[in-house]
Amino acid sequence: MFTSPLQLEAPSIADRDTLAKRESGVTLSSPMRLRMEAFIKAQQKEIVSTLETLDPSKKKFRTDTWARPNGGGGISCVLQDGTVFEKAGVNTSVVYGTLPRPAIEKMRVNHKALDPDVESLEFFAAGLSCVLHPQNPNAPTVHFNYRYFETMDAEGNCNAWWFGGGTDLTPSYLFDEDAIHFHRTIKEACDKHDRGYYPRFKQWCDKYFHIPHRGESRGIGGIFFDDLDEEEKEQEQLFSFIKDCLTAFLPSYYPLIEKRKDMSFTQQEKEWQQLRRGRYVEFNLVHDRGTSFGLNTPGARVESILMSLPLTARWIYMHDADKGSREERLLKVLREPREWV
DSSP, X not given: OOXXXXXXXXXXXXXXXXXXXXXXXXXXXXXXXXXXXXXXXXXXXHHHHHHHTTOTTOOOOEEEEEEOTTSEEEEEEEEESOXXXXXXXEEEEEEEEEEEHHHHHHHTTTOTTSOTTOSEEXXXXXXXXEEEEESSTTSOEEEEEEXXXXXXXXXXXXXXXXXXXXXXXXXXXXXXXXXXXXXXXXXXXXXXXXXXXXXXXXXXXXXXXXXXXXXXXXXXXXXXXXXXOTTXXXXXXXXXXXXXXXXXXXXXXXXXXXXXXXXOOOHXXXXXXXHHHHHHHHHHHHTOHHHHHHHTSTTOOHHHHGGGSOSOOOOOTTOOOOTTSHHHHHHHHHHSOOOOO
């Protein structure tokens, strides 16, 4: 039977965005959501290809491309049981959805631009996440996540937006020179945009990655921030900041893994690494807001969300570090965060 064009369902915002990308590509005049999506996907390719050069066995990341029923999707790149990395994940995620009124009211605490009188709002979220768990206990685990969120009217016009993200280092054994290099590289990226950013976001990171039930931090910090919108800076300025932070990742971490991946280690040191990974698991499953948000999002891809967890970890009853040991030295820093630069 012939169907009148008036009876056809209007294309969704995700459909319209897909058409725009196919017909015109992504340009400087494209909506920020499309520019952020294009940027994180390009960075994902660069990071994955660079990390693969470290593995002498030439083992490659497994790449899974997935789609969400209501638009968006992601690319999960994961390497397991490599020579250098026991587990490594570099994931992009693009989500289109609808926020109900209770969620809007909750978000208005940090974003006054959100209309308090609407029953629902369309939203878009995109981010790039990376977690690397090395085989060698002398090499540090590292994490970063940079993301963009916006709400839109039914036509796809943005009415509120914000950026969030950060990066942090989690060593099992502390090398001061590594910590200094990591923090200095991040600080240089921050200082190009605002000299107050690094101290402010470093303190935020130390507070966020604290494990209350252990009385210690997950690692030696980095930067963390969220809800950066027009009250902070203009959108283009914040996008430039996000880009500089993300492109600083490889310079901040690659020299560390290259230096530590082939160091000799004992079985005792390997067991200590497994204990520290247990702490990593505890934080991610109990306290991490990103993990909680992901698992509670309808249609969530659980495998990609839990990519951050290590392949192996240990919990030993009543374990404590020996006095004067390298393990105790790390614990002192985790219990009292240090200024590295």
